[in-house]
Amino acid sequence: MADYKLMKGNEAIAEAAIRCGCDAYFGYPITPQSEVLETLMARKPWDETGMIVLQAESEVAAINMVYGGAGCGKKVMTSSSSPGISLKQEGISYIAGAELPCLIVNVVRGGPGLGTIQPAQSDYFQSVKGGGHGDYRLIVLAPASVQEMYDFVNLGFELAFKYRNPALILSDGVIGQMMEKVQLGSYKPRLTNEEIVARYGSWATTGKTHDRPRNIITSLDLDPYRQEQFNLKLQKKYREIEEKEVRFEKIACDDAEYLLVAYGSASRICQKAVDLAREKGIKVGLLRPITLFPYPTKAIREMLGQVKGILAVEMSAGQMVEDVRLAVDGKVKVEHFGRMGGVIATPNEVVAALEEKIIKG
Amino acid sequence: MTEEIIIAGFGGQGVLSMGKILAYSGIMQDQEVAWMPSYGPEMRGGTANVTVILSDMRISSPILQEFDTAIILNQQSMDKFEKMLKPGGVLIYDPNGITRPPQRTDISIYQVEAVEEATRLKNAKTFNMIVLGAFLKVKPIVKLENVTKGLEKSLPQRHHHLIPMNKDALTRGMELVKQIR
Structure with missing residues (x-):
C-alpha cells in the first residue's frame, strides 16, 4: 500500500511547495488559508531545502517580494484569501506585464469586502477575467480534492515557467480546511542560477554575463506602438495556452440528458447530486473544469448534441455561468444555481434546482 | 461501504x-476518507x-445534510444534528449536560457516560477515546489494530507513550456503551 498522509488542503499546498523545489514563499495570514504559512513555518524548510519562508508586513509587500524573486528566475509563491488577493492585484498585473512566472494561491472566502470567513467561489471573475488592470490572463487551476491541492502546486509552477506567466490555484475554504489522504511526491532539488538559464533561457536577472545584453525586468514601455506589439505577443501566448492546456473531467456523461457544470468544491457537491438524481431516474452528468483559464469551452460545446439543458452550479451569484453561456451560444438552456456569502449548497438543493430550472422550466 | x-x-x-484518528484508521485499511471541520469562531470556545x-x-x-451516525456531546449539537440523521441511523450521546434527550423513534440510540468515566479515571483527555470506543462497539467499521x-500516525512521536492509555480508554468505551432504544 502506498504511503498516504492525512492532510488539510492548506497543509498540502505547503508540503507540495517544499517538495517541488520552491525557492521562496512570501505571505500574510488570513482565514481560511493561514495553515499554509503556519505549516511552512513549522516545517522549517530553510533547514531542509534552503527554501525561504517569510511573513511579510502586508499582502502588498508579499506580492512585490514575489515579483522580485520571480524576476531572478526563482520559483516563488504566495497565498492568501479573497480580501488579501484583492490587495495583491496591482502586483499580479505587474508580474503578468513583466512576463514572469509565479504561483498564487487563493483560498476563497465569501465577499464582497471583508465578507465572511466561510467558503465561497465568488472570485471567479477576478481570477479568470483579470483582477488587476490591463489585458492579461492568469493560468487558473481549480482543485477539487486535497490531492489536487498538492499536485497543482507543481503543475502550476510548470505551466507558469513554460509560458512565463503567473499561475493561480483557485481553491476555497472547503478544500483548504478539509482533510483527505494525500500521496506525497519525492523531493525535487531547487535550481541553481546556471540550471535556471539552461532550462528557461536567459531572461532572468541572474547576473549579467559578457555574452548577452542586460536583462531588464519591467512592465513599462511608454511607446504605444511597442506596447501594442507586446500586447499582441501576450494575446498570442494566451491563445496558445487555450489551445494546449485545457483540462477537465467528465463524470457520468456518456448517457447524460442533462449536464451540471461545476468546479472545485461545488463539483464535489454536484458529484453527490448526480448520484441522487440518477436514483430518481434523471440522467445527468457532470463536467468539471480543472483549468478555468483556459476554459473547457470545446468540451462543453461537444455535449450540445446530447444534452437538453445545462445547470452551472457555483457558490456565487453566477460568474462561471457566463463562460458556459459563451460556449453554448444559445443552443440549449443554461441556468445558474448557487448559494452565496459562505453558505454551501447541499446536493439535494442542486437536484431540486436541476428539476425546477432545467427539467420543468 | 460508505459511512x-x-x-x-x-x-x-x-x-x-477524534475525527482525525477515525479518518487515519480508515486510511490504514485502504479506504477513502474525508474530514471536514467547522472552522472559524466555532473553534474558539x-x-x-x-x-x-x-x-x-x-x-x-x-458537505452533507444527513448522516448515518451522529456522535453528540452537548445540547446544542443534539438540537442541531438529531434531526439530520437518516431513518435507521445511529445516535450516540453522552448524557452529561443533556437536558432534552433525543426524541426520534426511527433511529437507534446509545448512551456512553464518557465524561463520568474520564473523571473517574482522573484523565479528562481520555474522554474522546472513550466515546470513539463506544462508536466502534456499535459500528465496528474500522479494526482496532488499524x-x-x-494513533501512531496522527500523534507525534513524543506522545507515543500515551497510546496504551488511549487503547485502554477505547476498551472502556466499548464496555460502557448501552443501547437506550
Missing part, C-alpha cells in the same frame, strides 16, 4: 482529533463539529 458521520460537541473536547466520511469508493460531497496504527 457518513457527524461528531459534535464543545471546542476542546477532542471532537476534531463555542461548539465544534466535524464530518468524517469513510468509504470504499471515491468520496463525493464532504485505530492503533491511526
Whole structure:
C-alpha cells in the first residue's frame, strides 16, 4: 500500500511547495488559508531545502517580494484569501506585464469586502477575467480534492515557467480546511542560477554575463506602438495556452440528458447530486473544469448534441455561468444555481434546482 | 461501504482529533476518507463539529445534510444534528449536560457516560477515546489494530507513550456503551 498522509488542503499546498523545489514563499495570514504559512513555518524548510519562508508586513509587500524573486528566475509563491488577493492585484498585473512566472494561491472566502470567513467561489471573475488592470490572463487551476491541492502546486509552477506567466490555484475554504489522504511526491532539488538559464533561457536577472545584453525586468514601455506589439505577443501566448492546456473531467456523461457544470468544491457537491438524481431516474452528468483559464469551452460545446439543458452550479451569484453561456451560444438552456456569502449548497438543493430550472422550466 | 458521520460537541473536547484518528484508521485499511471541520469562531470556545466520511469508493460531497451516525456531546449539537440523521441511523450521546434527550423513534440510540468515566479515571483527555470506543462497539467499521496504527500516525512521536492509555480508554468505551432504544 502506498504511503498516504492525512492532510488539510492548506497543509498540502505547503508540503507540495517544499517538495517541488520552491525557492521562496512570501505571505500574510488570513482565514481560511493561514495553515499554509503556519505549516511552512513549522516545517522549517530553510533547514531542509534552503527554501525561504517569510511573513511579510502586508499582502502588498508579499506580492512585490514575489515579483522580485520571480524576476531572478526563482520559483516563488504566495497565498492568501479573497480580501488579501484583492490587495495583491496591482502586483499580479505587474508580474503578468513583466512576463514572469509565479504561483498564487487563493483560498476563497465569501465577499464582497471583508465578507465572511466561510467558503465561497465568488472570485471567479477576478481570477479568470483579470483582477488587476490591463489585458492579461492568469493560468487558473481549480482543485477539487486535497490531492489536487498538492499536485497543482507543481503543475502550476510548470505551466507558469513554460509560458512565463503567473499561475493561480483557485481553491476555497472547503478544500483548504478539509482533510483527505494525500500521496506525497519525492523531493525535487531547487535550481541553481546556471540550471535556471539552461532550462528557461536567459531572461532572468541572474547576473549579467559578457555574452548577452542586460536583462531588464519591467512592465513599462511608454511607446504605444511597442506596447501594442507586446500586447499582441501576450494575446498570442494566451491563445496558445487555450489551445494546449485545457483540462477537465467528465463524470457520468456518456448517457447524460442533462449536464451540471461545476468546479472545485461545488463539483464535489454536484458529484453527490448526480448520484441522487440518477436514483430518481434523471440522467445527468457532470463536467468539471480543472483549468478555468483556459476554459473547457470545446468540451462543453461537444455535449450540445446530447444534452437538453445545462445547470452551472457555483457558490456565487453566477460568474462561471457566463463562460458556459459563451460556449453554448444559445443552443440549449443554461441556468445558474448557487448559494452565496459562505453558505454551501447541499446536493439535494442542486437536484431540486436541476428539476425546477432545467427539467420543468 | 460508505459511512457518513457527524461528531459534535464543545471546542476542546477532542471532537476534531477524534475525527482525525477515525479518518487515519480508515486510511490504514485502504479506504477513502474525508474530514471536514467547522472552522472559524466555532473553534474558539463555542461548539465544534466535524464530518468524517469513510468509504470504499471515491468520496463525493464532504458537505452533507444527513448522516448515518451522529456522535453528540452537548445540547446544542443534539438540537442541531438529531434531526439530520437518516431513518435507521445511529445516535450516540453522552448524557452529561443533556437536558432534552433525543426524541426520534426511527433511529437507534446509545448512551456512553464518557465524561463520568474520564473523571473517574482522573484523565479528562481520555474522554474522546472513550466515546470513539463506544462508536466502534456499535459500528465496528474500522479494526482496532488499524485505530492503533491511526494513533501512531496522527500523534507525534513524543506522545507515543500515551497510546496504551488511549487503547485502554477505547476498551472502556466499548464496555460502557448501552443501547437506550
